[in-house]
Amino acid sequence: MRKIDELLYEYGLSHQNExxxxxxxxxxxxxxxxxxxxxxxxxxxxxxxxxxxxxxxANWATIVLAIVLVYYLTISPPLTLGMFFFSALxxxxxxxxxxxxxxxxxxxxxGLFVISWICQFYGHKIEGKKPSFLKDxxxxxxxxxxxxxxxYKRMGFAY
Numbered sequence: 001m002r003k004i005d006e007l008l009y010e011y012g013l014s015h016q017n018e019x020x021x022x023x024x025x026x027x028x029x030x031x032x033x034x035x036x037x038x039x040x041x042x043x044x045x046x047x048x049x050x051x052x053x054x055x056x057x058a059n060w061a062t063i064v065l066a067i068v069l070v071y072y073l074t075i076s077p078p079l080t081l082g083m084f085f086f087s088a089l090x091x092x093x094x095x096x097x098x099x100x101x102x103x104x105x106x107x108x109x110x111g112l113f114v115i116s117w118i119c120q121f122y123g124h125k126i127e128g129k130k131p132s133f134l135k136d137x138x139x140x141x142x143x144x145x146x147x148x149x150x151x152y153k154r155m156g157f158a159y
Contacts, residue, residue: 004076004159008149011142014129023123027116028143029086034116036061036090037109040098061091071141079159082148 015021040061065087072080098105124131132139152159 020123034113041106
């Protein structure tokens with residue numbers, strides 16, 4: 001069995017309850033976005049100190065997402081493409097919020113992060129099983145891939 005299949009199977013074991021699954025369909029993308037928003041909010045001036053050649057190209061969120069995409073590439077190149085598009089959408093929305101919102105992006109992201117995690121733990125209480133990441137931290141990245149693999153299946157794409 002491929003590593004991605006093993007990871008998705010193991011993640012799915014603690015996500016059988018329909019209510020918990022529904023909560024995850026809402027909260028996993030929200031948590032992913034909120035983390036992008038929080039990292040996006042780190043002033044990019046600090047980036048120049050560490051990576052001056054990226055001065056006008058990226059912010060911290062772009063760098064972190066590039067590393068995350070390398071992880072996805074190691075477990076499933078096809079899923080990496082979907083995660084790339086979702087990551088790009090998160091970056092675009094974070095940028096838009098940063099430009100037009102009267103509330104700072106970091107504050108919105110932090111609020112979304114906290115509320116989403118509360119909902120996630122409630123879903124696992126309903127499920128009666130602990131979140132997978134308590135067993136293995138990499139499951140924090142498998143959650144979004146788990147959802148993406150369902151999208152791929154529905155569209156008839158191999159993952």
